[in-house]
Amino acid sequence: MIDITFTDPHASEKMKAQQALYNVIDPELFVNVIDLGLIYDMDFEKEDAITVTMTLSTPHCPMGEAITTGVRNALELIFPGKTIHVNLTFDPPWNFEMLTEEGRAQLGV
Amino acid sequence: MADINIGKAPPNSAILPFYATGALAFWLLCLLLLIGADALTIFYFNPRLLSLVHLAALGWGTMIIFGAAHQLLPVVCERDLFSPLMASLCWYTLTAGVALLSFSFWNFSTGWLMISGGALVVLSVCAYFCNAVLTSRICRHYSIARLFIVTSAAWLLFTTAVGLLLAVNLAYPFFDKNHLEILKLHAHAGLAGWFLQLITGISSKLVPMFLLGKSEKEKLLHYACILQNTGLILFLADGYFWGIHPFRALLYAGIAAAGIVCWLLYLYDAFRHRIRKTTDVQMKHTFVSFLFLVMALLLIPVIVFAESYRWAILYGAFLLMGWITGIILGKTFKTLPFIVWNGHYKSLSGKVKVPLPKQLYSEALVVWQFRLFIAACLLLAAGIVLNEVAIIRIAAVVWFAVASLYLFNVLKTLLHKTRIQ
Numbered sequence: 229m230i231d232i233t234f235t236d237p238h239a240s241e242k243m244k245a246q247q248a249l250y251n252v253i254d255p256e257l258f259v260n261v262i263d264l265g266l267i268y269d270m271d272f273e274k275e276d277a278i279t280v281t282m283t284l285s286t287p288h289c290p291m292g293e294a295i296t297t298g299v300r301n302a303l304e305l306i307f308p309g310k311t312i313h314v315n316l317t318f319d320p321p322w323n324f325e326m327l328t329e330e331g332r333a334q335l336g337v
Numbered sequence: 338m339a340d341i342n343i344g345k346a347p348p349n350s351a352i353l354p355f356y357a358t359g360a361l362a363f364w365l366l367c368l369l370l371l372i373g374a375d376a377l378t379i380f381y382f383n384p385r386l387l388s389l390v391h392l393a394a395l396g397w398g399t400m401i402i403f404g405a406a407h408q409l410l411p412v413v414c415e416r417d418l419f420s421p422l423m424a425s426l427c428w429y430t431l432t433a434g435v436a437l438l439s440f441s442f443w444n445f446s447t448g449w450l451m452i453s454g455g456a457l458v459v460l461s462v463c464a465y466f467c468n469a470v471l472t473s474r475i476c477r478h479y480s481i482a483r484l485f486i487v488t489s490a491a492w493l494l495f496t497t498a499v500g501l502l503l504a505v506n507l508a509y510p511f512f513d514k515n516h517l518e519i520l521k522l523h524a525h526a527g528l529a530g531w532f533l534q535l536i537t538g539i540s541s542k543l544v545p546m547f548l549l550g551k552s553e554k555e556k557l558l559h560y561a562c563i564l565q566n567t568g569l570i571l572f573l574a575d576g577y578f579w580g581i582h583p584f585r586a587l588l589y590a591g592i593a594a595a596g597i598v599c600w601l602l603y604l605y606d607a608f609r610h611r612i613r614k615t616t617d618v619q620m621k622h623t624f625v626s627f628l629f630l631v632m633a634l635l636l637i638p639v640i641v642f643a644e645s646y647r648w649a650i651l652y653g654a655f656l657l658m659g660w661i662t663g664i665i666l667g668k669t670f671k672t673l674p675f676i677v678w679n680g681h682y683k684s685l686s687g688k689v690k691v692p693l694p695k696q697l698y699s700e701a702l703v704v705w706q707f708r709l710f711i712a713a714c715l716l717l718a719a720g721i722v723l724n725e726v727a728i729i730r731i732a733a734v735v736w737f738a739v740a741s742l743y744l745f746n747v748l749k750t751l752l753h754k755t756r757i758q
Contacts, residue, residue, distance in 0.1 A: 251687060255686075287415070289546070290675060290679075297686055324549065327612075337612050
């Protein structure tokens with residue numbers, strides 16, 4: 229889960245975005261992208277754009293395009309008028325320590 | 338998105354026909370097994386068994402694997418498929434070729450019909466080979482999976498080219514060597530070159546991905562590649578130039594088997610380090626299929642030294658119906674629903690509530706398919722060992738039930754209509 233501190237000037241937007249991203253499910257794992265720990269950062273510095281830095285559980289994920297499109301769609305719904313940039317990275321690569329407690333429970337870890 | 342290309346899937350029209358045709362071919366194969374059950378109780382070079390084997394290897398195994406490989410190649414290479422048009426050409430020629438070959442083997446009408454079927458299959462494989470090589474040529478990163486995909490495609494080209502020559506030789510004899518000896522080389526190039534290496538490459542990517550497992554022992558896959566190819570090349574070269582010698586054949590089988598052990602150890606390491614502890618029925622299908630592969634390997638010394646041809650038929654049955662069929666029956670529902678789901682819901686994801694890929698088919702039927710698959714394999718093995726047509730026929734009935742469940746589920750997935758919840 230991404231860190232949101234109350235001193236962050238964009239805390240409220242980030243909370244809204246995080247809530248929206250709970251609806252984006254990895255279709256193979258049946259767990260949402262937040263609990264999977266796929267979202268590394270959300271940047272609200274620009275007025276008209278949001279940049280999401282995220283990863284996938286594997287670089288060869290055949291559902292990668294569906295997941296990144298889902299992230300874009302979910303944020304466009306909550307923040308109409310803003311351009312959503314998805315910055316995909318594999319540095320650091322995803323590992324199971326990035327799962328939230330809820331994500332672990334859902335995967336049966 | 339950043340400069341990372343996660344590999345765009347080719348259009349569904351280039352992939353889905355392979356799955357539909359493969360499922361139909363499997364259904365037809367099981368029906369023909371029921372009709373021609375006695376073909377498994379006599380010497381293996383008989384028209385009906387040749388027809389069944391080619392329908393199983395090309396119409397069923399290769400057809401589905403072509404569909405999956407065209408889909409996965411861009412993912413493995415992180416690049417788009419070189420030519421979706423070539424993938425379609427590959428489907429047209431393979432379908433026509435398999436139909437002609439199976440029909441002409443069943444009636445044993447050697448001549449231009451059989452040769453045309455063989456030529457169409459070779460043409461299809463050329464299209465696949467070019468697509469695989471040209472897609473992987475622009476691959477950004479080296480990957481062992483990519484190496485396996487390319488080497489297996491080369492072996493398939495070799496296998497089908499030899500197969501075409503064998504079809505010509507049946508009508509217009511020109512080989513100065515024994516036709517049956519060349520047939521053994523042709524069969525093993527297909528089994529150990531095409532199926533084994535392709536399955537090794539694809540499973541080394543997919544199994545860890547589905548289990549959320551990881552193995553640091555990638556060296557094992559390199560050893561697997563070297564050993565599998567060394568064993569096969571030595572077997573083919575020695576067999577062709579000096580004839581198949583029992584002890585040397587065993588030695589080469591041992592080398593290739595060591596390559597299989599390396600690959601299975603890699604998968605076991607990924608399994609041990611998996612995050613997902615629960616194993617679904619599709620993965621159980623995969624694991625059981627490996628057992629049939631191991632059983633087939635254990636049969637090799639028996640085939641080499643035993644007089645009876647039944648062990649050779651059992652060996653082929655374990656490989657085609659146990660191992661290859663088992664892995665396909667499971668993996669289909671790990672790939673096809675996702676391909677179809679992507680076509681219907683990729684752009685809707687995150688906007689509205691959409692069904693999950695697993696809701697595109699019936700999971701309950703896959704569980705029954707798995708149970709019946711095990712029963713069908715065991716009955717078939719018993720029928721072959723006892724050389725009893727009645728038991729083989731009962732096995733064929735169970736196989737027909739497996740194929741019907743599979744075909745129903747594949748069609749249910751393919752015919753899915755977009756549904757927003």
